[in-house]
Amino acid sequence: MENKMRFSLINIILALITVFVLFGCSDLKNNIPTTPQLNVHQPGFTSPSSPNFHGNVIKANNYDMRQCRQCHASDYSGGTTGQSCKSCHVQPNGPEACNTCHGNFSDTTGTFIAPPRDLNGDTSTTIAGVGAHFNHLYGDSLSSNVQCAECHTVPQSVYSPGHINPGLPAQVNMKDIATTNIASNAAYDYKSMTCSNTYCHGNFSYSISNAQPGDQFAFIDSVMVGNNKTVTWNKVDGSQAACGSCHDLPPKGHIGYQQFPLSSCVSCHWTVVDAQGNIINKAKHINGNVNVRSN
Numbered sequence: 001m002e003n004k005m006r007f008s009l010i011n012i013i014l015a016l017i018t019v020f021v022l023f024g025c026s027d028l029k030n031n032i033p034t035t036p037q038l039n040v041h042q043p044g045f046t047s048p049s050s051p052n053f054h055g056n057v058i059k060a061n062n063y064d065m066r067q068c069r070q071c072h073a074s075d076y077s078g079g080t081t082g083q084s085c086k087s088c089h090v091q092p093n094g095p096e097a098c099n100t101c102h103g104n105f106s107d108t109t110g111t112f113i114a115p116p117r118d119l120n121g122d123t124s125t126t127i128a129g130v131g132a133h134f135n136h137l138y139g140d141s142l143s144s145n146v147q148c149a150e151c152h153t154v155p156q157s158v159y160s161p162g163h164i165n166p167g168l169p170a171q172v173n174m175k176d177i178a179t180t181n182i183a184s185n186a187a188y189d190y191k192s193m194t195c196s197n198t199y200c201h202g203n204f205s206y207s208i209s210n211a212q213p214g215d216q217f218a219f220i221d222s223v224m225v226g227n228n229k230t231v232t233w234n235k236v237d238g239s240q241a242a243c244g245s246c247h248d249l250p251p252k253g254h255i256g257y258q259q260f261p262l263s264s265c266v267s268c269h270w271t272v273v274d275a276q277g278n279i280i281n282k283a284k285h286i287n288g289n290v291n292v293r294s295n
């Protein structure tokens with residue numbers, strides 16, 4: 001009895017399914033639009049001057065591109081849309097390249113990832129987002145040791161925690177060479193746009209007791225100290241990077257203070273400077289170490 005009822009129930013269900021397959025689904029099929037692409041995106045989506053430009057849409061969504069991956073594939077290669085982001089964003093990781101949102105957008109080598117072009121598109125050095133980035137990172141004649149990590153926590157990838165927080169300003173966290181020696185109190189002040197107490201700008205103290213015995217003759221005091229300059233981030237006129245600003249020539253506490261000319265440094269610091277006082281090895285200047293004689 002029970003078995004029979006179950007059998008006829010199954011028959012009814014099978015019959016219903018057949019009806020759906022024959023009629024219902026073919027109706028559904030006819031309702032599928034033949035041009036599903038229409039109206040997916042607003043007009044102007046690929047035109048940078050339009051308010052509907054996709055860059056603006058993503059920015060307004062706190063830079064979240066993960067929604068785009070739903071249709072354009074997780075590697076942005078296009079998926080079912082047939083439109084790869086990488087046709088325009090040509091670097092290996094497509095729009096997640098580090099110069100997509102800040103830095104030089106047209107640089108395909110991935111070198112110029114810091115502003116200029118800040119997040120608002122600004123390129124003027126008087127704007128906080130631009131400031132002295134270029135001079136520290138790409139146009140630096142004094143040192144090759146200044147990297148993003150001196151001033152920021154650097155994300156591994158675009159969605160690493162701590163990278164994109166809602167709204168500006170960006171986080172400035174000084175570390176490494178910026179905070180070495182006696183400079184653990186190095187800090188950036190957002191209001192005045194000034195950096196103070198950084199090792200790089202002369203917050204250092206080298207002491208005679210730590211010097212090699214053969215180098216102690218160079219001290220006329222117990223320590224040699226820099227000028228610990230407070231510098232303004234958006235004042236980019238060369239004055240704050242002039243020879244003699246971060247430390248005197250030679251520094252206070254150094255033999256020949258206010259007597260040795262710039263042309264003399266080469267006789268002891270020949271791995272760092274030449275006879276004209278140019279820095280000849282940028283890796284050895286502002287590196288956190290004493291470099292004298294062959295060292």
Ligand code: HEC
Pocket residue numbers: 036037038039040041045046054057058065067068069070071072080081082083
């Ligand atoms: C619901 C699926 C879907 C989502 C989500 C989606 N897209 Fe698309 N996108 C498409 C389809 C389909 C096309 C191709 C047809 C067209 O141009 O509308 C396309 C085309 C494009 C094009 C080329 C448009 C043109 O006019 O040539 C760009 C650029 C683009 N998408 C960027 C994005 C970005 C950026 C996001 C995330 C903010 C995104 N898409 C999210 C489906 C989607």
Ligand code: HEC
Pocket residue numbers: 063095096097098099100101102113119148152153154155156157158162163164165166167168169170171172
């Ligand atoms: C989708 C856009 C986008 C991409 C791609 C992107 N960034 Fe950013 N980046 C931002 C935004 C927005 C901020 C400012 C965040 C804030 O205000 O905290 C920022 C800030 C930064 C900062 C300043 C410190 C901070 O976190 O605020 C560094 C350094 C940085 N990005 C490095 C990178 C690197 C390295 C990559 C590639 C791995 C990258 N960015 C890719 C949007 C992006």
Ligand code: HEC
Pocket residue numbers: 046048054055056058059065068072076083084085086087088089095100101102105119
């Ligand atoms: C037709 C070419 C083209 C396609 C396709 C394209 N982009 Fe773009 N995208 C651009 C250009 C050009 C810019 C930079 C405009 C500018 O700032 O000058 C840009 C800018 C961006 C920005 C920067 C936003 C900002 O203002 O900081 C993001 C993020 C981005 N695209 C993501 C995507 C994603 C995700 C896709 C695919 C779903 C995609 N793009 C597809 C051309 C394209």
Ligand code: HEC
Pocket residue numbers: 102113114115118119120128129130131133136137146147148149150151152168169170172188190193233
């Ligand atoms: C010498 C210190 C220093 C170095 C090195 C440095 N930055 Fe910055 N960065 C800053 C300061 C200061 C700000 C501005 C904070 C503010 O808004 O007042 C800033 C802001 C930014 C912003 C936000 C831009 C905006 O639109 O507001 C980004 C993005 C950024 N930096 C990326 C980088 C990247 C990427 C690198 C390395 C390639 C780098 N920075 C190296 C000091 C530095």
Ligand code: HEC
Pocket residue numbers: 142199200201202204226240241242243244245246247265269272273277278279284285286287288289290291292
């Ligand atoms: C932005 C700040 C700054 C400026 C500008 C600067 N210096 Fe230095 N200089 C330093 C710091 C910091 C040290 C401490 C040692 C180190 O880390 O290299 C130093 C050390 C030196 C030394 C000792 C050798 C060494 O590196 O240990 C010489 C020589 C020197 N500087 C010469 C110059 C000359 C010449 C100029 C101008 C072309 C100059 N400095 C401009 C920051 C600066």
Ligand code: HEC
Pocket residue numbers: 206207210211212214215216218224247248249250251254260261262264265266267268269289290291292
């Ligand atoms: C007669 C050799 C001699 C001359 C000339 C000389 N220095 Fe030095 N300098 C030294 C010695 C030795 C030290 C001590 C290094 C230590 O702490 O062990 C030193 C230390 C320094 C320091 C601090 C520690 C470091 O290495 O950063 C600076 C900065 C510096 N000199 C800059 C200069 C500058 C600029 C000139 C040229 C105006 C100059 N020196 C000329 C021998 C010399």
